[in-house]
Amino acid sequence: MPLLTESTKEDQYSILFDVVNEHGVSNFGLMANESWNNDPKRTLFTLSRYKFVSRLLAGSTSVLEVGCADAFGTRIVQQSVQQLTAIDFDPVFIDDIRNRYNPKWPFNYFEHDMLSGPVKSIFDAVYCLDVLEHIDPTDEHLFICNCLESLAPNGVFIVGIPSLESQIYASPQSKQGHVNCKTAVQLKSFLNSYFDNVFIFSMNDEVIHTGFYPMAHYLFALCCSPRLHT
Numbered sequence: 712m713p714l715l716t717e718s719t720k721e722d723q724y725s726i727l728f729d730v731v732n733e734h735g736v737s738n739f740g741l742m743a744n745e746s747w748n749n750d751p752k753r754t755l756f757t758l759s760r761y762k763f764v765s766r767l768l769a770g771s772t773s774v775l776e777v778g779c780a781d782a783f784g785t786r787i788v789q790q791s792v793q794q795l796t797a798i799d800f801d802p803v804f805i806d807d808i809r810n811r812y813n814p815k816w817p818f819n820y821f822e823h824d825m826l827s828g829p830v831k832s833i834f835d836a837v838y839c840l841d842v843l844e845h846i847d848p849t850d851e852h853l854f855i856c857n858c859l860e861s862l863a864p865n866g867v868f869i870v871g872i873p874s875l876e877s878q879i880y881a882s883p884q885s886k887q888g889h890v891n892c893k894t895a896v897q898l899k900s901f902l903n904s905y906f907d908n909v910f911i912f913s914m915n916d917e918v919i920h921t922g923f924y925p926m927a928h929y930l931f932a933l934c935c936s937p938r939l940h941t
Contacts, residue, residue, distance in 0.1 A: 737813070738811050739783060740780070740781025740808070742781045742783065742804075743784075752916075756916055757841075758787060760784070760841075761784035761787040762787055764838050767867070768788060768835075768838070768867065770792070770793075772793045772835050773833075774796070774836045775797075775832075776796070776837075777837060777842060778842035778845075779797035779799050780801075781804050781808060781811075782820060785797050794818075796819040796820070796821075796834070798830060800822065800823065800826075801822075802822050805820065805822045825854055826853055828860075829860030833861060833862070834861055834863065834866065835866050835867070836867040838868070838870070841872070844873055844888075844889045844890070845891070847890055851891060864937065867934065868902075868934040868937065869932070870932040871914075872893065873889065873928065874894065874895065874927050874928060875892040876894065876927070877929070878892055895924030896924070899911050902932050905934070906938060907936035907937075911930060915927060915929070916928070919931065
């Protein structure tokens with residue numbers, strides 16, 4: 712790409728061309744492109760979830776994202792941690808990441824199905840956003856156990872999931888893949904089988920709060936003190 716030498720009327724905006732010359736013009740990932748074109752506000756909601764995770768995990772040495780899809784929001788977490796690894800079971804998304812990869816924002820990524828086994832590394836934190844609701848209830852124990860195999864004994868596990876109550880408003884596309892949504896009570900009870908401490912947060916649009924769970928569109932679970940499991 713030829714260097715851009717244009718200038719704006721206000722000098723402080725020359726950085727716009729500096730960034731284009733250094734990084735090029737970024738492209739949306741496959742999933743982010745769909746939401747930006749069909750429902751732009753949903754892009755904001757999704758990125759806000761990554762922002763919340765980034766704040767909770769700020770300063771972590773090594774972090775694993777399970778089910779990263781196109782990894783468009785992953786950079787928000789990457790900005791706050793020392794090293795990030797992102798995995799997804801769908802090779803289409805991994806190829807999309809590879810095609811858009813910016814070496815100036817390096818992170819590890821590869822195809823992996825967490826139901827087939829754990830990632831062969833240990834991480835300070837593991838998180839998955841919009842993943843658990845796609846895991847068949849008969850497989851959820853295996854999924855969590857394999858995540859735990861990759862989590863340090865003092866590590867943190869974060870789950871983000873649409874609430875069960877929200878599903879009457881979900882799009883047909885979303886409902887097709889959502890086979891395991893839960894209420895806040897169900898989510899906490901499920902995760903308490905694997906962690907001594909589970910903290911539930913509500914989310915409506917881009918706002919995280921501790922309000923009435925049945926009115927939450929989205930739920931976060933912050934899990935600490937993992938238990939030994941079989």
